[in-house]
Amino acid sequence: MAAEQYSVQAELGEASPKPAESIAPRPSASSWRTATISDAVIRIEGLHKLYETSAGLFPALKDVSLNIAAGEFVAIMGPSGSGKSTFMNLLGCLDKPSAGRYVLDGRDVEKLGKDELALLRNRTIGFVFQGFNLLPRMSLLENVALPLIYCGITSDERQQRAQALLSKVGLDGYAASMPNKISGGQQQRVAIARALINRPRLLLADEPTGNLDSQTSKEIMALFEGLNSEGITIVLVTHEPDIAQYAKRQVRFFDGRVVSDQITHQEAAV
Amino acid sequence: MMFAMLGEAWRAMGANRLRTMLTMLGMVIGVGAVVLMMSIGQGAQYAIKQTIAAMGSNLFVLLSGSTSTGGVRSGGGGNLTLTVSDADAIAELPGVQVAAPIHPGNAQIVYGPNNWNTSIIGTTPDYLEARSWPVISGSAFTDSDVRSATRVALIGRTAAENLFGNEDPVGKTFRIRQSPFTVLGTLAAKGQGMDGRDQDDTIIIPLTTAQRQVFGSQFQGSVRMIMVQTTTQEAMPAVEKSMTELLRQRHRIREGMDNDFFLRNLTAAADSAEESTRVMSLLLGAIASVSLLVGGIGIMNIMLVSVTERTREIGIRMAIGARERDILLQFLLEAIIISVAGCFIGLLLGIGGALTVNALTGTMVIISGSSAVVAFGVAATVGIFFGFYPAHKAAQLDPIEALRYQ
Numbered sequence: 315m316a317a318e319q320y321s322v323q324a325e326l327g328e329a330s331p332k333p334a335e336s337i338a339p340r341p342s343a344s345s346w347r348t349a350t351i352s353d354a355v356i357r358i359e360g361l362h363k364l365y366e367t368s369a370g371l372f373p374a375l376k377d378v379s380l381n382i383a384a385g386e387f388v389a390i391m392g393p394s395g396s397g398k399s400t401f402m403n404l405l406g407c408l409d410k411p412s413a414g415r416y417v418l419d420g421r422d423v424e425k426l427g428k429d430e431l432a433l434l435r436n437r438t439i440g441f442v443f444q445g446f447n448l449l450p451r452m453s454l455l456e457n458v459a460l461p462l463i464y465c466g467i468t469s470d471e472r473q474q475r476a477q478a479l480l481s482k483v484g485l486d487g488y489a490a491s492m493p494n495k496i497s498g499g500q501q502q503r504v505a506i507a508r509a510l511i512n513r514p515r516l517l518l519a520d521e522p523t524g525n526l527d528s529q530t531s532k533e534i535m536a537l538f539e540g541l542n543s544e545g546i547t548i549v550l551v552t553h554e555p556d557i558a559q560y561a562k563r564q565v566r567f568f569d570g571r572v573v574s575d576q577i578t579h580q581e582a583a584v
Numbered sequence: 585m586m587f588a589m590l591g592e593a594w595r596a597m598g599a600n601r602l603r604t605m606l607t608m609l610g611m612v613i614g615v616g617a618v619v620l621m622m623s624i625g626q627g628a629q630y631a632i633k634q635t636i637a638a639m640g641s642n643l644f645v646l647l648s649g650s651t652s653t654g655g656v657r658s659g660g661g662g663n664l665t666l667t668v669s670d671a672d673a674i675a676e677l678p679g680v681q682v683a684a685p686i687h688p689g690n691a692q693i694v695y696g697p698n699n700w701n702t703s704i705i706g707t708t709p710d711y712l713e714a715r716s717w718p719v720i721s722g723s724a725f726t727d728s729d730v731r732s733a734t735r736v737a738l739i740g741r742t743a744a745e746n747l748f749g750n751e752d753p754v755g756k757t758f759r760i761r762q763s764p765f766t767v768l769g770t771l772a773a774k775g776q777g778m779d780g781r782d783q784d785d786t787i788i789i790p791l792t793t794a795q796r797q798v799f800g801s802q803f804q805g806s807v808r809m810i811m812v813q814t815t816t817q818e819a820m821p822a823v824e825k826s827m828t829e830l831l832r833q834r835h836r837i838r839e840g841m842d843n844d845f846f847l848r849n850l851t852a853a854a855d856s857a858e859e860s861t862r863v864m865s866l867l868l869g870a871i872a873s874v875s876l877l878v879g880g881i882g883i884m885n886i887m888l889v890s891v892t893e894r895t896r897e898i899g900i901r902m903a904i905g906a907r908e909r910d911i912l913l914q915f916l917l918e919a920i921i922i923s924v925a926g927c928f929i930g931l932l933l934g935i936g937g938a939l940t941v942n943a944l945t946g947t948m949v950i951i952s953g954s955s956a957v958v959a960f961g962v963a964a965t966v967g968i969f970f971g972f973y974p975a976h977k978a979a980q981l982d983p984i985e986a987l988r989y990q
Contacts, residue, residue: 403984406903408902408903408983408984408987409983409984428907428908429907429908429909432902432905432906432907432908432910433905433907435902435903435904435905436904436905436906437905441903441904443903443987447896447900447903447987449897449900451595451596451599452595460901460904461904461905463588463589463592463910464904464905464906464907464910465905469587469588472588508904509904512905
C-alpha cells in the first residue's frame with residue numbers, strides 16, 4: 315500500500331524522464347567502493363528493502379552496498395522509482411531494511427530499539443527536506459531549537475545555540491519571525507540550522523533545492539559546501555546534475571541498485 | 585523539558601482558541617453540574633438529618649390500645665392499658681436506652697395579663713434524653729420532682745414568648761388552669777416537627793403532677809404513651825420484638841388475641857425520607873456524571889482530529905529525534921490541560937450556581953471540599969483516560985507515513 319502511494323507520487327513529481335540518466339555510465343571495478351576507509355560514518359552491506367503491495371512484494375532496493383567516510387559529500391542520483399528516496403529513509407533511520415546490514419557511526423542500526431533510533435536521529439543525523447518542514451506556529455528561533463527539547467537542554471542554552479546557528483546561516487535578525495513570512499530560500503536555511511543544532515556527524519538532504527529557484531539553489535549549495543569543509547558528512551539526494559556537481563562523489567541508483575559510483579573531485583578522498 | 589512541553593501544549597491550544605474553548609465547555613458543564621447537584625443533594629440530606637435529630641433518634645412510641653365495649657370501639661388511647669411500671673420494665677430490656685411514660689394534654693396557661701393555650705406534656709426527665717432536647721437556661725426537673733409531684737415546669741420557646749414576652753421565664757410563677765407552677769428552665773428551640781407542628785409550643789411538667797393536679801386521671805399508674813429510645817439504630821428490630829413480648833406477657837394477652845397497645849416506629853418515616861433524599865442526590869450526581877462522560881468523549885474526539893491534522897508535524901518531530909513517549913506526552917498534556925482547566929471553571933460555576941440557588945430559593949446547599957476534590961480527580965482521570973488513546977495513536981504513527989501526509 316505504502317509503496318504504491320509512493321511510486322505514484324514519484325511519477326507525478328517527474329513528468330519527463332531526463333535522457334541523461336538513461337545513458338548512465340556502467341559501474342567500473344575501479345570506482346566501486348572507493349571509500350572503504352576505516353573511519354566510515356556509514357557502512358552498508360547487501361541492503362534489501364521490500365514493500366508489500368496489493369500486487370505482491372515490490373523490491374525497492376536490491377543488494378545495495380555502500381560505504382561513506384567521514385567528511386564526504388555524496389550526491390545520490392537516479393530517476394524516479396530508482397530507490398534513492400527509500401535509501402535515504404533507511405540512512406535516516408526512519409525505516410528499517412528488509413535484509414542487509416547498516417552500521418551508522420559504529421552502531422548496527424538493526425539492533426537498536428525505537429528510542430535509540432530516535433536518539434540517533436536527534437544527535438547523529440540532521441535532516442533537510444525538500445519541503446523545508448518547519449513548524450508553522452513557531453518562530454524561526456523556536457524551530458531551530460526544537461530538536462534540543464528532546465534531549466533535555468535548558469531553555470537558555472537552547473536559545474543561545476539556536477541564535478548562533480541562525481547567524482551562521484545568515485538570518486541574524488529573523489529570530490522572532492514566523493516561517494510563513496520569509497522566502498523559500500530563507501526557510502531552507504532555517505531548516506539547515508535546525509538540522510545542525512545538535513552538531514550531527516551526518517547531514518541528510520532529500521532534494522533540498524527541489525522547491526527553490528536556481529539562484530537560491532546555488533546559495534543553499536554553497537552553504538552545504540561550507541558545512542562540508544567544516545567536516546560534516548553530507549549525503550544529498552537530487553536528480554539535477556548541476557546540483558550534484560557540488561558533491562565530491564556521485565552515486566547513481568537505477569531500479570533499486572547502485573549503477574555507478576564516481577569521485578568527481580579528487581581532493582575529496584581524505 | 586516539562587516546561588517546554590507545557591509551552592507547546594499552550595501554543596497548540598491557542599492556535600485554535602474557539603475549538604479549545606468548546607472542548608473545554610464539555611468539561612465545564614459536566615463538572616459544574618456534578619458540583620451543583622452534589623451541593624443541593626447534600627443540602628437536602630443535611631436538612632432531613634436535622635429534622636431527625638430534632639425529633640430524637642431511634643425512637644418507638646407505645647400507645648395505649650383501643651377497647652371494645654358492646655361493639656363500640658374506642659380510638660387509640662381510649663383505654664389506658666399502659667402503666668408506669670410497664671415503662672420501668674421496658675427500660676430494663678437489653679438495647680433500651682430510656683423509656684419515658686407520657687401523659688399529654690392541652691390546657692390554658694396564664695401569667696399576669698397573658699394567657700395561652702398550649703400542649704402540656706407530663707413525663708419523666710428521661711423524655712428529654714429520648715428527644716435529645718436540652719434545657720438552655722435554668723435546669724430540668726428531676727426524678728424526685730416526679731415522685732413528689734411538685735409544681736415545676738420546663739417551657740418551650742414559643743410558649744415562653746407568648747406567655748412571658750421578653751421577660752426571662754426562669755424562676756417565674758404562672759398558672760396551668762388554677763394551679764401555680766414555677767418555671768425551672770427553658771427548652772432549646774426545636775422548630776417544626778415532621779408533621780409541621782410547632783414543637784416549641786409546649787410545656788413539660790412531671791408526670792405525677794400532670795396526672796394528679798392538671799388532668800386528674802382516674803388511674804394514677806396508667807399512661808397514654810410511653811416513648812422508648814434504643815441504644816442504637818441496629819437494636820430497634822430486636823427491641824421491638826422483645827418489647828411486644830414483654831407487654832403481652834405483662835398484660836396477660838393470650839395467644840391469638842390482639843395487642844392492647846400500638847407500637848409506632850418514629851424514626852422509620854424519617855429514615856425513609858433520608859433514604860429517598862440520598863437516592864435522589866445519588867441519581868442527580870449520576871445524571872451529572874453522564875455529562876462529565878460526554879465532556880470526556882468530546883475531548884477524545886477533538887484530540888483525534890488534532891492528531892490527524894498535525895500528522896505532518898508529528899512526522900517532523902519524529903525525524904528530528906522525538907521519541908514515542910515525547911509525542912505521547914505532548915498530546916496527553918494537551919488533553920489534561922483542557923480537562924483540568926475546564927474542571928476548574930466548572931467548579932467555580934457549580935459553586936456559583938449553588939450559591940445562586942440558595943439565594944433565590946432558600947434551598948439549603950452544602951459545598952463540601954470533598955465534592956470539589958472528587959470532581960477535580962474525575963476531571964484529571966477523564967483527561968488522561970480520553971486523552972490517552974489519541975496520544976497513543978499519535979505516538980504510534982510511522983515517521984515516513986507521517987512526513988508524507990499532506
